[in-house]
Each structure stands twice: as C-alpha cells, then as structure tokens.
Amino acid sequence: MxxxxxxxxxxxxxxxxxxxxxxxxxxxxxxxxxxxxxKLPASPDExxxx
Amino acid sequence: xxxxxxxxxxxxxxAVLVPAGAVLSALTLTLGLYLAFFVAPADYQQGQTVRIMxxxxxxxxxxxxxxxxxxxxxxxxxxxxHPLADAAQKAAAPLGAAFTFVCLVTGSLWGKPMWGTWWVxxxxxxxxxxxxxxxxxxxxxxxxxxxPAKAGRAAAILxxxxxxxxxxxxxxxxxxxxxxxxxxxxxxxxxxxHPSMLWPLLTMAIGMTLLFITLHLMATRNEVLRRRLRRRxxxxxxxxxxxxxxxxxxxxxA
Numbered sequence: 135m136x137x138x139x140x141x142x143x144x145x146x147x148x149x150x151x152x153x154x155x156x157x158x159x160x161x162x163x164x165x166x167x168x169x170x171x172x173k174l175p176a177s178p179d180e181x182x183x184x
Numbered sequence: 185x186x187x188x189x190x191x192x193x194x195x196x197x198x199a200v201l202v203p204a205g206a207v208l209s210a211l212t213l214t215l216g217l218y219l220a221f222f223v224a225p226a227d228y229q230q231g232q233t234v235r236i237m238x239x240x241x242x243x244x245x246x247x248x249x250x251x252x253x254x255x256x257x258x259x260x261x262x263x264x265x266h267p268l269a270d271a272a273q274k275a276a277a278p279l280g281a282a283f284t285f286v287c288l289v290t291g292s293l294w295g296k297p298m299w300g301t302w303w304v305x306x307x308x309x310x311x312x313x314x315x316x317x318x319x320x321x322x323x324x325x326x327x328x329x330x331x332p333a334k335a336g337r338a339a340a341i342l343x344x345x346x347x348x349x350x351x352x353x354x355x356x357x358x359x360x361x362x363x364x365x366x367x368x369x370x371x372x373x374x375x376x377x378h379p380s381m382l383w384p385l386l387t388m389a390i391g392m393t394l395l396f397i398t399l400h401l402m403a404t405r406n407e408v409l410r411r412r413l414r415r416r417x418x419x420x421x422x423x424x425x426x427x428x429x430x431x432x433x434x435x436x437x438a
Contacts, residue, residue: 138233138297145236145290149243152289153395156282160402167409174416180192 191268191408198405205398212391219384227381233297234381240290241369242389243283246396247315248350250280253400254322255347258340268404270336271411273343274326275403279396281319288316299363307356308364311349318346332411 220238227234254276260269291309292302303309322339329335357366368376375382 141293141297142235145239145293148289149239149286152282152286156279157399160399163406167406171413174420177415177419
C-alpha cells in the first residue's frame with residue numbers, strides 16, 4: 135500500500151459520489167416527471183404529433 | 185441535424201442514444217480504471233499518487249468542455265431562439281458544476297502530498313474556482329426566474345460572457361508563474377507524457393466524456409418533459425377555469 139493511498143482512494147470516492155449523485159438525481163427527476171405527466175392529459179399539439 | 189432539434193424527435197432519439205451511451209461509457213470507464221490501476225506504472229517522482237491524474241485531468245477537461253457546450257447552446261438560444269438550446273444549456277450547468285467540483289477536490293487531494301498544501305491562490309486554481317462559482321451562479325439564475333424563456337436569455341448572456349474564462353484557464357500556466365504544471369497533453373509539439381500513462385489517461389477521458397454526453401442527454405430530456413408538464417398543467421388549469429366560470433349567455437339563448 136502506498137503512503138498516499140488515502141489520497142488516491144478519497145479522490146476516486148469523491149468523484150464517484152459527485153458524478154454518481156448527479157446521475158442518480160437525473161434518473162429520479164425523470165421518474166418523477168413521467169409520473170406527473172401521466173396524471174395530466176396530453177395537450178392538443180402533442181396529440182397532433184402522435 | 186435541425187430535424188433532431190425538434191423536441192419530439194429529440195425524445196425519440198434520446199430513447200435510443202441514452203441506453204447505448206450508458207453501456208459504452210460503463211465499458212470504457214471499466215477499461216480505463218483497469219489501465220489506470222493495473223497497467224500504468226507509478227511515476228518515478230510522485231509514486232502511486234500519480235493515479236489521481238486519471239480522474240483529475242478528465243474532470244478538468246470536462247469542466248471546460250461543458251462550458252464550451254453551454255456556449256454553443258447559448259448561441260443557439262440567442263440567435264435562433266431554439267427551445268431545445270435553452271433546455272440543453274440549463275441541463276448542462278449542474279453537470280459542469282459536478283465535474284468542476286471533482287476537478288477542484290481531486291486537485292487538492294493531489295496537491296497536498298505533492299506540493300505540501302491543499303490550496304494556493306495561483307492563476308490555474310483560482311480561474312477553475314471562478315468557473316465553479318459561475319456554474320453555481322447559472323444554476324441560481326435558472327432557479328430564480330420563473331419564465332423559462334426569460335431565464336434562458338439571461339443565462340445565455342452570462343454563459344457567453346463567462347466563456348472568456350476558458351482561454352484564461354487553458355493558458356494561465358503559460359501566462360503566469362504558477363505552482364500548477366504546464367500542459368503535457370494538448371500542447372504545440374505533441375504530448376510530453378509517456379505513452380504508458382497517456383493511453384490510460386485518454387481511455388479515462390473518453391469514458392468520462394461518453395458519461396457526460398449520456399447524462400447531458402438524460403438531463404436535457406428531463407428539461408423537455410418539464411416544459412411539456414408545465415404546458416399540460418397550464419392547459420388543465422385553463423380547462424378547469426372555463427368549467428368553473430359561468431358561461432356568458434349567447435344572444436340566441438337570450
């Protein structure tokens with residue numbers, strides 16, 4: 135084990151948490167938006183595009 | 185290209201590209217981490233600590249790449265008034281903030297054992313900190329203005345003005361005396377870094393870029409859906425109002 139292993143591990147852990155957290159927030163936001171959209175009827179212009 | 189800039193076409197395209205991007209970025213990052221930890225040698229001066237480079241440098245590139253992406257979207261928003269450009273710009277800001285945060289923190293964790301300090305107010309570090317603050321400012325601006333079109337115009341102007349920081353970050357190590365090392369990959373005369381470290385670095389950079397593109401597509405899709413939800417909610421409220429309000433008597437009914 136390197137004398138600086140703590141610095142290396144902390145770097146990768148923080149990168150995983152920050153970017154993984156951003157990814158998780160995006161996925162949860164998507165699910166919440168889909169649920170909210172399902173509760174409301176489509177607008178006439180959306181119907182026309184189907 | 186403009187055909188895919190239509191929000192409905194974009195949603196169909198994103199449905200195909202997001203899973204493909206997720207798989208590709210996962211595979212590339214797995215390969216990159218393997219190369220970074222098990223194939224790349226330790227540095228003759230820095231020892232194992234050099235392995236922080238494989239996450240720090242791609243994060244730094246993406247912090248700037250993301251602002252570059254937002255600058256293009258800001259032009260699309262101001263010149264063509266395209267709603268998808270607004271959405272792409274808004275979606276990129278939190279991702280750019282995340283990558284800049286990773287760049288700053290991993291740089292600090294690399295600096296402590298190598299330089300003997302967590303932080304110095306030199307040109308490179310300070311200009312990247314300014315970039316991070318600008319990302320936070322943009323996120324705050326989007327949240328403080330209710331009307332998306334008005335917020336989009338203000339954010340586009342701030343993004344264009346802020347893009348002046350990109351060459352300052354890039355050339356800060358050449359223009360001023362800094363503790364930070366000069367460029368060793370993107371420089372005139374080619375990379376100075378040894379191929380045994382360059383290839384793992386480039387693999388990690390490609391993996392993180394693919395991850396950024398995938399997350400940006402997902403976040404832009406969320407923005408398109410948020411605007412669709414807003415429109416549906418307004419239409420539903422208007423329909424509710426027209427049912428509640430007594431209809432004025434028509435002349436033939438009088």
